[in-house]
Amino acid sequence: MSINFAAQPQFTENSWLDGFQLHFGEWTKQIVDWTDQNLEWLIAIVRWPFQTLFDLLLNEDPSRTSIIDIPWYWVAISFFIIGSVARNTKIGLMAGVMVATCGLLGPDYWSETTSTFAMVFISVLLCTIIGIPLGILCGRSDAIWNVTRPTLDAMQVVHSFVYMLPFIFFWKVGEVSATMVTMVFALPPLVRLTNLGIRQVPEDVIEASRSFGATEKRVLTDVQLPLARPAIMTGLNQTLLLAISMLAIAALMGAGGLGKLLLRAISSQNLALAASGGLAFFLVAVVLDRISQREGNDGLNLLGRIREAWQYRKDPEGLLAAQGERNVTNDAAAIVDAAAAAQEAEAPAPVSSRERLGLLIAGAASVVAMISVLLPWGKDSGLISSWGRRSDETELIGQSATGIEASGGSMFAVFMLLLSAIAFAAALRPLVRLGDTPSRMLNRFQGVAFAVLGAGAFLVWLLNLFGAGSGPLPTLGLLLFAAAFIAIGLDTWVRATPRAGADGAVIAAIGAFGAALGYFTLRSSEFVESYSHGIGAMVAIAATALAAGGAILALTSAPYGPRRPIRLNVSWSMIAGGFLAVALIFVGSYSAWMFDERLDSLITPDMQAEIERLEAEAEGDMGKQIQNGQTITNMINLAQSQDAPMRTGLDSDGPGLGYPMIALGVLGAISSLFGAGLFGAGEQARWKGATITAGLGLANIVIPASWIFSFTRSGEPKAITGAGSFFALVGGVILFAAGRGVVNEFRRRKVYADMTSAGVQMVEESLDPSPEPQLSEALVRGGGAV
Amino acid sequence: MSTDNSASDEIIRLENVYKIFGPQPRGRALKLAKDGLTKNEVQAATDHVVGMTDVSFDVKRGETFVLMGLSGSGKSTAIRTVNKLHDITDGKVIVDGTDVQQLEGTALQQFRQKMGMVFQHFALFPHRSVIDNTGYGLKVQGVEKSERDRRSLEALDLVGLRAFAQSSPSELSGGMQQRVGLARALASDPDVLLMDEAFSALDPLIRRQMQDEMMAIQEHLQKTILFITHDLNEALRIGDRVCIMKDGAVVQIGTPDEILTQPATGYVAEFVQDVDQGRVIDVATIMRGAVTIDASMDLQAAITKIGTNSGEGGFVVDESGRPTGLLMPKDALLATTRGNDLASALRTDFEKTTPTSKFNHIYAAAGKGLSIAVVDDNGSLVGALHPREMVEEMGRVESLIDGFEREVFM
């Protein structure tokens, strides 16, 4: 008898496995669908905070102001103030300039820049609101940390492309889900670092607080939070860096901002768009990073820091250790400074009569230079504006324009004004001995100013929300900004930043002289015959020259010395910097300083017709659009190269700014040889050479910058500045940096009041070359007083 | 320091206190500890750490009470129960009539404000200036700023750091930082100072200096101090009474003298061995009654009185009890060959000392090999000391250690 098994699957039969389908995907979909349909309220609740913030900051409702509508200069000023308060004036200045650069790129880039700021701000804000309290809880309770930790691990192990999908399913494509994905990625380091910061607080310090009867709340606010602050700030910075690094993915998910712009630039192969967008993107990242960074510039560039943030995102201890290692030297220097500051008997070296004379000349001449901007700088036409504006040649006959007007000195005069003001402040600082009181008063005043500023800004914003954006508010805002400016300026001045003195005055005065000289040597455009210089321009060049001379006189007798031993061998890198700068200035001078695309000959009617045909043909066809766009670009490029409406910096019918730049640049290269120690290695010679090099570098920055800004201020859209001016500007920056490196190593010498039985005797003491002895000496002195 | 404090009522009292560390402190571990098992045995059996087992002591008002023991012996655990930084597992802690274990929340915080604590590693707040560190206790109590600063400066004056009020702690040396710690504890004028290894992190010279300063301050403030140290020299130097702990248990409580001269166990004796006892032991502790001879006696009678083998001799005293001469047996025997005149055998070059002198003050005097007269403030003879006895006394501790079972050192 035979049994037929064929009908039933045998135990060993496994072919069904080959075609098996585990419906995991289907199940997930079912869950998502179900949630979507039945938990709509939950999804809406989670959406609410995100949507509200985006509506507040980025709404397109014309009746209300949102950040996109704020002009770039206000934002730049705000960033200057925020940077100055949060970090220091230098970083504030840098942030302001960078934001201003984003604004200067033009409205298209600016609106995307603001929405990028807003997106980063919203994600970091929400991360802060969630991350810091959660981190504190984790730090104080093992139970909570044991639950949170694996969650954070999971958030960081899974790739963002994976968890992107459910967010898109529930909250659809757009900035809300993009921000959520960014947060999943950027939140964990903040929680980890806050937790670590709280846990790193030494147990006995906490016990000390408790033992005096402090409540647990007090222990947290008095001890744990302040001591965890550095770690928390590092966490915020990490969150920010990771949020920035997610902007591209956010753009893929449909969020706006510069990421979107870059995606568009890539898909349409638009190089100008990509370059400007990329620059704005980079500047936004640097500004946010620098403002939120805990330590000073620790030597890593932005990319290095983003890489570090990625590398250590699961290892907060490692991050703090790595950063700590880099900052050891900074800390040591800070301790030395603190120890030196603790010696009350210490005072800056007195001002000699020759130095005083030089400083007074520099200060007085700077005041004259500042006043000169109110005098007429040009008559019968605009000097700079004539290059960019055709109407100038006829409209301004018989009129004169003051320094700050667009058809007068324009940005040349504005930069000269600013630099003269700085030279004035720097020259007077050594002459004014301030006790503790003014700086303490200022501290208070500053606090009040910032509180008022913050409250005012909030009020303005709030009232704007309700459509009351006019009336006294703009004036109020202006006043608040002015108050903050004055507070920061006075504060910087009172705290005697290292460069407030002869060297600062020399650098600023030479820069101001450069601006005046630039205006003086600038040629008017060929269409203008009637132009003549006004008295203001003459006064300006004479006064700035006198100011620079006075400052140099003070420089020759100012008691400065290196703050730590400087290497006495010849600094070849500085020499190389000087020559590279001169080379760039030469190249820049020989290259284009302006393009005039207004020339009617440029695009012939035939070409115009062809362009229109190509554009019509591509209508509605993506592929064709790209292809034809390229053809059009090529056509225009060809036409431009054949009939170049271009002027170089040295052309006889050009602006002619190449000549003063080359002259100043060569002088700068020569003085950099002194600064580098090529002719005798004395410290003083190097200091003076480097100071003058930095000043000439600044002058070479100011001339092309004034040109670019003045031109854009008054030019018609089709008249644009050329890359030559940009090259020359970079040359100026390099020259400035070459000098600055050495100048920064020098400080005004200190004198110590030596307590002897005969009384207080002032003893001049050269600064101790090595930091360690100074520290121990400070401690010994301290011990001796007990 | 003086123990003759008139208000000798007790302010801190620990009664049979147990402290077990671990997930279930009140479980089997406590029972075993109560059954008398040692720290190691309990740990082996239950994996719980015994911080304190059956600790009882009391501290009197104005007294400096020192807890001494090796690292891990439960000293910090004990001091932390006094202001309830730790909860105890069993027993009772009473401070100034309050049962500390019952305190919670605000009551506990107010209770802690009456105490000042000083920590081994200073535990200053690094983000506050010296004066703000000093005034922290007052700040917690809600004292307003100007008053706080005034009192902080006073406290800084006490420790000689007024000039550094505005400095940051990191700018100060270790010794200076600990002075700030002391000033911080003193600023709120607490009844009790808790000092946990306050000087242990300082190097020896500074430590000596700090001890002196603390004793000088204590001289006029008369606080109650509960002081912890692992250094017996320090304990004996500053303590009115010393409590020696080992493995969470109290081994001996007593005055420095008692600890030195009557160590309760070999463990204590082992410690004592390393101490320069001469610095601590009073002459009064080891002197004995002097043999006195009448000046009118003849030589033979005097020899009979002092005995020839004891080798200690006897003193001749005048009518007011002052010693005027010393008769040593050797001299007496020599003099008998010349006659029977007592006066010719007497020595006057003997040394004198007082009962309150420390042992080490008379080392030089003992070098002469003659008996030393112990006289009171009036100069009257109250006792005598022979160099041989001094050597014996010092050797006694050594032999004590040999006499104790070795088990304690395992």
Ligand SMILES: Nc1ncnc2c1ncn2[C@@H]1O[C@H](COP(=O)(O)OP(=O)(O)O)[C@@H](O)[C@H]1O
């Ligand atoms: N929080 C704690 N958890 C577990 N064991 C502890 C804890 N605190 C102290 N101990 C243990 O209690 C014992 C006594 O510690 P401690 O009082 O700090 O000693 P000392 O201060 O005498 O050096 C040690 O064995 C120590 O390991």
Ligand SMILES: [Mg+2]
């Ligand atoms: Mg301890």
